[in-house]
Amino acid sequence: MTGPVDPPRFAVRDEVVEDRATGLVWPRLAQPAETGLSWPEAFDFVAAMNRDKRFGFFDWRLPNRRELYSLVDHAEREPALPSGHPFEHVWAGKCWTATTSARDHAYAWWVQFSGGRMFFGRKADDAVVWPVRGISGTLWATGQTGCFDVNGRPVDCAGTGQDGALRLGRAWPEPRFEPRGGQVLDRMTGLIWRRNTDLAGGMVDFDAARHAVAALAGETGLAWRLPAIMELESLTDCSRADPALPQGHPFEAVREAYWSATDSGYDPTWSFCCYLHKGAVGVGFKEKAEFHVWAVRSA
Numbered sequence: 001m002t003g004p005v006d007p008p009r010f011a012v013r014d015e016v017v018e019d020r021a022t023g024l025v026w027p028r029l030a031q032p033a034e035t036g037l038s039w040p041e042a043f044d045f046v047a048a049m050n051r052d053k054r055f056g057f058f059d060w061r062l063p064n065r066r067e068l069y070s071l072v073d074h075a076e077r078e079p080a081l082p083s084g085h086p087f088e089h090v091w092a093g094k095c096w097t098a099t100t101s102a103r104d105h106a107y108a109w110w111v112q113f114s115g116g117r118m119f120f121g122r123k124a125d126d127a128v129v130w131p132v133r134g135i136s137g138t139l140w141a142t143g144q145t146g147c148f149d150v151n152g153r154p155v156d157c158a159g160t161g162q163d164g165a166l167r168l169g170r171a172w173p174e175p176r177f178e179p180r181g182g183q184v185l186d187r188m189t190g191l192i193w194r195r196n197t198d199l200a201g202g203m204v205d206f207d208a209a210r211h212a213v214a215a216l217a218g219e220t221g222l223a224w225r226l227p228a229i230m231e232l233e234s235l236t237d238c239s240r241a242d243p244a245l246p247q248g249h250p251f252e253a254v255r256e257a258y259w260s261a262t263d264s265g266y267d268p269t270w271s272f273c274c275y276l277h278k279g280a281v282g283v284g285f286k287e288k289a290e291f292h293v294w295a296v297r298s299a
Helices: 039-051 065-069 206-220 229-233
Strands: 010-013 016-019 025-027 094-100 107-112 117-122 177-180 183-186 191-194 257-263 270-275 280-285 296-298
Touching (some): 039 094, 065 094, 065 107, 229 257, 229 270
Antiparallel strands (some): 010 016, 016 025, 094 107, 107 117, 191 296, 257 270, 270 280
16 A cells, blocks of 8 residues: 655646745746846846736746755756756756855856856856745745845845845744854754864865764764755855855854765766855865865754
């Protein structure tokens, strides 16, 4: 006798798709603009969609960084979306988010759907627009609170549609972090991180990173491990850089970039990594000693 079958993640409703994992609604057509647009043009295009009641709705907006990245499946490629997804004309290149880079306010975050990287680019450059509607009850806010124009100058947030204006997502708990000696509980995710963020004492290759966390687990009797890339990303605060961690965080020896346990969907000899000084997500070749080790465990 078989048990109940979970419903599919995506529910197609005419020209839109509901993501049951987040509660967000996306156009089934992933390139409604049909061409790349600058960041300011992207907001103008979404405003025009609302005036025209495109796809039957008038509350479209540019997604924030965590909303757009929630679509990524790191095990997939070209595009890095869940297998069997219902979207059409997905651009495997860069897609804009409404979130400005805290490192340079003339840059904004984009998600690259070819392999699932997340970085930032000049707001004057072109990228694809994939708008969203609705409010997620599962995704956390990015932490961004300010608004900036194409040249990086601060602007009044009212009516901009930027991440710093809308501030959508679940609010972070206060205080967010609870130090416990050499460990820190993240009250937002329930994960426990090592307070010292450089377990191996320098950059190591991927195998050495795995051995370092295995040795720590053996010594302590606790289930320390390498974090998944989404666990590392959950630490980032999009209002900050160098490092991109929440203000007043209790961590020590914070380094530039860290290994994750998440393999690249392009090639398993590469793994996803988090560039914590920027808050970016990229990939690293496992044989190269180019990243640090930050151990995590479940509470």
